[in-house]
Amino acid sequence: ILNVEQSPQSLHVQEGDSTNFTCSFPSSNFYALHWYRWETAKSPEALFVMTLNGDEKKKGRISATLNTKEGYSYLYIKGSQPEDSATYLCALNRDDKIIFGKGTRLHILP
Amino acid sequence: GAVVSQHPSRVICKSGTSVKIECRSLDFQATTMFWYRQFPKQSLMLMATSNEGSKATYEQGVEKDKFLINHASLTLSTLTVTSAHPEDSSFYICSAGLPGPRNTIYFGEGSWLTVV
Numbered sequence: 189i190l191n192v193e194q195s196p197q198s199l200h201v202q203e204g205d206s207t208n209f210t211c212s213f214p215s216s217n218f219y220a221l222h223w224y225r226w227e228t229a230k231s232p233e234a235l236f237v238m239t240l241n242g243d244e245k246k247k248g249r250i251s252a253t254l255n256t257k258e259g260y261s262y263l264y265i266k267g268s269q270p271e272d273s274a275t276y277l278c279a280l281n282r283d284d285k286i287i288f289g290k291g292t293r294l295h296i297l298p
Numbered sequence: 299g300a301v302v303s304q305h306p307s308r309v310i311c312k313s314g315t316s317v318k319i320e321c322r323s324l325d326f327q328a329t330t331m332f333w334y335r336q337f338p339k340q341s342l343m344l345m346a347t348s349n350e351g352s353k354a355t356y357e358q359g360v361e362k363d364k365f366l367i368n369h370a371s372l373t374l375s376t377l378t379v380t381s382a383h384p385e386d387s388s389f390y391i392c393s394a395g396l397p398g399p400r401n402t403i404y405f406g407e408g409s410w411l412t413v414v
Binding site: 230234285291 | 402
């Protein structure tokens with residue numbers, strides 16, 4: 189069974205602080221890793237697609253790294269803002285399917 | 299704006315009835331769409347892959363006679379939950395676009411189904 193694990197499940201962060209969370213996945217037959225940001229009552233929004241070991245991608249205050257050999261990816265948020273409150277999903281792309289983790293629910297405290 | 303539209307966003311139906319959920323790609327033609335289901339505190343679970351002009355491919359454990367998928371055009375896929383039971387109550391969401399390192403997968407807004 190292919191498992192994509194995300195930790196922590198939930199996270200409370202003070203506004204202005206930086207934070208990060210983890211996505212772990214089986215390292216064999218890796219193809220691509222996706223990060224999505226999902227706000228309540230909206231569609232999941234694609235953040236990054238990562239394919240190469242050592243990849244680092246950045247979009248504004250959000251960045252992500254990828255280690256395919258050890259099977260993990262980190263998502264970093266610098267200087268958290270209230271609008272960052274959302275669930276962050278990672279998903280492993282393998283065999284033309286996307287397998288999702290359960291997500292990390294991020295709450296930004298004012 | 300949204301590139302994948304899903305309707306209805308919420309639906310309540312009686313046990314034994316059928317309910318249809320639509321997934322439309324607005325800005326592009328989607329030969330492949332995916333249907334997911336999410337139970338509380340669980341991952342998005344792939345139910346089936348919808349292929350335009352051919353039969354859907356169902357994941358193991360998903361009853362194809364219960365969850366009817368029709369992908370009759372390049373912009374529309376429908377999921378019909380037949381003879382619904384309370385245990386079918388869940389969040390259903392579709393996506394369109396082919397998985398791949400250079401491809402973005404677009405999601406609908408999701409549909410909350412409650413069977414009473």
